[in-house]
Amino acid sequence: MMHFLIRRLLVLSLRIGSIAAVLLVLIEIGFGWLREDSIHVWNLAFSAPVSPELSPSGESAVTWVWRAFGNSVPTLLIAMLGIWMIGYGWGILGSRFRSLGASFLLRAPFGIAACFPGFWLVILISLYSYFVWERPGFADEIRVEQGPDLVVWWNASVVALPLILVGSSRLLRAVSSVLTDRAAETHRGAFFLLGASSEEVFYQQVCRPVRHQLAELLDRVFPLTLGGLVIVETAFHQGGIGFAFVKGIREGSTSVVFLSAFLIACLGAILALVRECLVYWLERRES
Amino acid sequence: MMQNRKPSKIKKGYSLVRARLWQARFAIVLAMAYGLLFSWLFSGTYEEMQGRPIDFSALPESPVWEAPDADHRFGTTADGTDLYVLSRAAMAQGSAFAVVVSTLGVLLGFLISLLFVFDGGSRFGAHVRDRFTLLRSVSRFLRLLPAMMVFCIVLGGSGAGPVLLFLSFILVVGLYSSETIAEWFEKEDRRPDRISGEVLGLHRPRIIKSRSIPVISRRLIGLVATLLPVVILAEMALAFLGFTGGSLSCGVLVASGTSSLLEAPWVTIYPGLFAGVIVLLFSVLGRVTNFLLRGGTTPDFL
Numbered sequence: 403m404m405h406f407l408i409r410r411l412l413v414l415s416l417r418i419g420s421i422a423a424v425l426l427v428l429i430e431i432g433f434g435w436l437r438e439d440s441i442h443v444w445n446l447a448f449s450a451p452v453s454p455e456l457s458p459s460g461e462s463a464v465t466w467v468w469r470a471f472g473n474s475v476p477t478l479l480i481a482m483l484g485i486w487m488i489g490y491g492w493g494i495l496g497s498r499f500r501s502l503g504a505s506f507l508l509r510a511p512f513g514i515a516a517c518f519p520g521f522w523l524v525i526l527i528s529l530y531s532y533f534v535w536e537r538p539g540f541a542d543e544i545r546v547e548q549g550p551d552l553v554v555w556w557n558a559s560v561v562a563l564p565l566i567l568v569g570s571s572r573l574l575r576a577v578s579s580v581l582t583d584r585a586a587e588t589h590r591g592a593f594f595l596l597g598a599s600s601e602e603v604f605y606q607q608v609c610r611p612v613r614h615q616l617a618e619l620l621d622r623v624f625p626l627t628l629g630g631l632v633i634v635e636t637a638f639h640q641g642g643i644g645f646a647f648v649k650g651i652r653e654g655s656t657s658v659v660f661l662s663a664f665l666i667a668c669l670g671a672i673l674a675l676v677r678e679c680l681v682y683w684l685e686r687r688e689s
Numbered sequence: 690m691m692q693n694r695k696p697s698k699i700k701k702g703y704s705l706v707r708a709r710l711w712q713a714r715f716a717i718v719l720a721m722a723y724g725l726l727f728s729w730l731f732s733g734t735y736e737e738m739q740g741r742p743i744d745f746s747a748l749p750e751s752p753v754w755e756a757p758d759a760d761h762r763f764g765t766t767a768d769g770t771d772l773y774v775l776s777r778a779a780m781a782q783g784s785a786f787a788v789v790v791s792t793l794g795v796l797l798g799f800l801i802s803l804l805f806v807f808d809g810g811s812r813f814g815a816h817v818r819d820r821f822t823l824l825r826s827v828s829r830f831l832r833l834l835p836a837m838m839v840f841c842i843v844l845g846g847s848g849a850g851p852v853l854l855f856l857s858f859i860l861v862v863g864l865y866s867s868e869t870i871a872e873w874f875e876k877e878d879r880r881p882d883r884i885s886g887e888v889l890g891l892h893r894p895r896i897i898k899s900r901s902i903p904v905i906s907r908r909l910i911g912l913v914a915t916l917l918p919v920v921i922l923a924e925m926a927l928a929f930l931g932f933t934g935g936s937l938s939c940g941v942l943v944a945s946g947t948s949s950l951l952e953a954p955w956v957t958i959y960p961g962l963f964a965g966v967i968v969l970l971f972s973v974l975g976r977v978t979n980f981l982l983r984g985g986t987t988p989d990f991l
Contacts, residue, residue: 421833428839432846436853517969519922521929522943522961529954629837633926637947647838648930651845659846663838670833 406682414675421667429656439654446657455653456646463657467646471665474631474642476558477565478669481627484566488512489573489623490616496574497581498604505578512571520564520630521637527560528638541640561638565630569623576622580615584608614684620677621670628666715981722974730781730967754953763959767949772942772956776963779939780921783964784971787920790855791913794862799909801867806874806901807894821875828868836861840927849934854927858920866912873908877901911979918972925964939964 426443433441451460461469496505515523532539541557585608593603609616632644639645643662650658696704710717752767763772805820843857877883877900886896927933928940935941939960946957 417830417833420830424834425842428842429846432843436843436847438848513972514969517918517922517972518965519925519929519940519943519961519968521926521940522957522965525943525947525950525957525961529950529957532951625832625835629835632835632837632841633930636930648841648845651841651932654846659842663834663842666838667834670835674829674833 403683403686407679410675410678414671417671417674418668421671422664425660425663425667429660433654433656433659437654441654441656443656443660446660448657448661450657452655452658453653456649456655456658463655463661467643467658467661467665470641470646470662471643473554473640474635474644476555477561477631477635477640477642478627480555480559480562481565481569481631482624484562485569485573485623485627486620488566488570489619490577492570493574493577494581494609497578497585497608498601500578500582500585505582509571509574509578512567512574515564515567516571520568520634523564523567524560524634524637527563531560541638557638557640561631561634561640561642564634565627568630569627572623572626573619576619577616580612580619581608584612611688614681614688617677617680617684620680621673624670624673628670631666719974719978719981726967726970726974727784730777730784752949752953754949754956756953757955757959763963764953764955766942766945766956767953772959773963775937775942776939776960779937779942779960780964780967782937783921783924783939784917784967786855786924787917787971788913790858790862790920791916794859795866795870795909795913795916797859797863798866798870799906801863802870802874805867805871806897821871824868824871828865831864836865837923837926840923841930841932844927844932845930849932851934851936854924854933858924862916862920866916869912870905870909873905874901877904908979908982911975911982914975914978917975918968921964921968921971 430443434443448464449462451457452463452466454460457466492508496508498504528539541561585604593607594600598606628644631642632647635642635644636648643666646658647662647666650656650662753765753769754767755761755765755769757764761771761773763776765771766775802824805824839861840857844854847853874897883896883900886900887893924933925938925940928936928938929944930940931944933941942960943957946953946955946960950957
């Protein structure tokens with residue numbers, strides 16, 4: 403296990419290095435080659451204060467992006483936990499009762515909701531809460547000065563909701579697909595002839611052997627969630643990492659763009675490492 | 690009375706056509722559904738907005754909004770343009786963009802995957818399996834950076850021209866779909882008849898050309914159909930962020946409405962709802978097309 407872990411950590415560091423290189427190339431293409439007033443990557447200044455449009459207090463790019471990342475953590479936590487709970491839970495449940503059409507019925511509401519633009523859903527929720535509950539509307543409209551800041555979690559859940567809908571829809575389909583393929587193998591029928599109940603066959607002969615395949619899906623929707631975070635945070639005016647990324651692009655601050663994109667991609671790389679370790683552990687247990 | 694047992698050519702031809710039509714009944718129904726949807730989106734009167742410069746960025750000093758009523762089902766924008774007409778035109782543009790981008794992107798993905806599939810140097814595809822592994826690793830690495838961020842950096846940083854928008858989408862769709870297409874080739878490689886062909890000494894490129902490519906090229910249509918709604922949504926999201934150069938899109942309409950949410954909420958609500966329904970229709974049609982062409986799972990590329 404230790405040998406495997408060291409090897410994967412080396413791969414992780416290689417990945418992170420490659421991500422940085424790809425990002426530098428992309429920023430040079432976007433801001434350097436194709437832009438009229440060229441900004442080049444060799445002018446990146448992480449410790450210099452960002453423009454007053456981004457931060458009036460004159461924080462450095464690193465501090466500002468790190469603070470924005472902290473604001474996004476509750477949203478990402480809620481979104482990913484929601485996606486995993488619904489995606490795996492309902493996916494397995496749907497496959498268990500697939501003969502009753504449960505797989506389709508459980509997937510349909512998420513599939514339909516995923517067709518609507520996430521930024522539009524966020525605006526609708528904000529409008530509803532503004533008109534019906536009178537507060538809070540958008541994230542930048544209320545500040546809690548005393549007591550526990552529950553508004554942070556409310557704001558995070560508003561932003562997370564469209565991400566959960568889209569992510570769950572994809573994960574549900576992937577989980578169902580893995581389980582349905584396994585269940586369709588003809589020799590599973592022999593267990594019924596041996597007197598096993600459908601529940602035993604499903605959980606022991608279908609779910610158990612594909613545990614590592616299900617674990618492989620752990621980070622499948624993470625890039626989608628992070629991409630969505632950029633849009634819905636901007637729609638909701640929530641000062642998270644996605645909002646910082648878009649604001650950095652609008653203000654032409656390449657250091658903010660690089661740092662926020664790098665941080666987001668690193669999160670993906672770390673989750674990929676967790677997935678690889680989990681799959682390895684499950685495969686070793688099986689063997 | 691004796692009957693001539695040999696049917697006439699006309700009768701024979703008629704039965705053949707009928708049989709072919711029956712075989713292609715699902716394809717015909719789907720083509721009709723797509724045709725109806727596209728013709729509805731592109732039909733209608735756009736005189737109200739044609740030739741008029743559309744500036745969504747600023748509100749006029751004295752807006753002439755009209756709430757939804759019998760004349761204007763979705764209400765009007767601040768300059769009095771009918772929102773239903775505008776939304777339909779926006780979705781027509783968005784869907785045309787998605788068709789071109791998905792088709793060219795999937796073709797690019799197909800060409801990329803072919804680079805990994807053809808390998809005359811080994812038998813039983815041993816080297817090819819290594820190549821598939823390489824492609825999978827590259828694809829997994831690419832997924833670490835969300836495609837939406839790549840679009841934002843390139844389009845937002847440069848100021849987004851239409852050519853760049855097309856090229857970046859085609860490139861991203863191509864790169865992300867190549868893994869799925871290569872996976873199809875890999876599955877085809879594992880089929881018993883392909884393995885028997887190789888054992889009997891048939892050249893791998895010949896097997897791929899005569900057996901795998903016809904099967905996979907049919908599935909590409911399903912892949913394009915599945916990617917349509919995804920591309921429409923991605924384009925709308927970028928337009929909402931203002932990274933598509935201000936071209937007409939439901940994302941731009943929704944974004945323009947956010948500055949007057951309390952005074953005229955319909956400017957935001959109806960274009961988004963309309964876009965969602967159209968994307969849902971494309972999504973259902975795409976899934977059905979993909980299912981009928983046995984496309985299997987499709988890539989999650991955003």
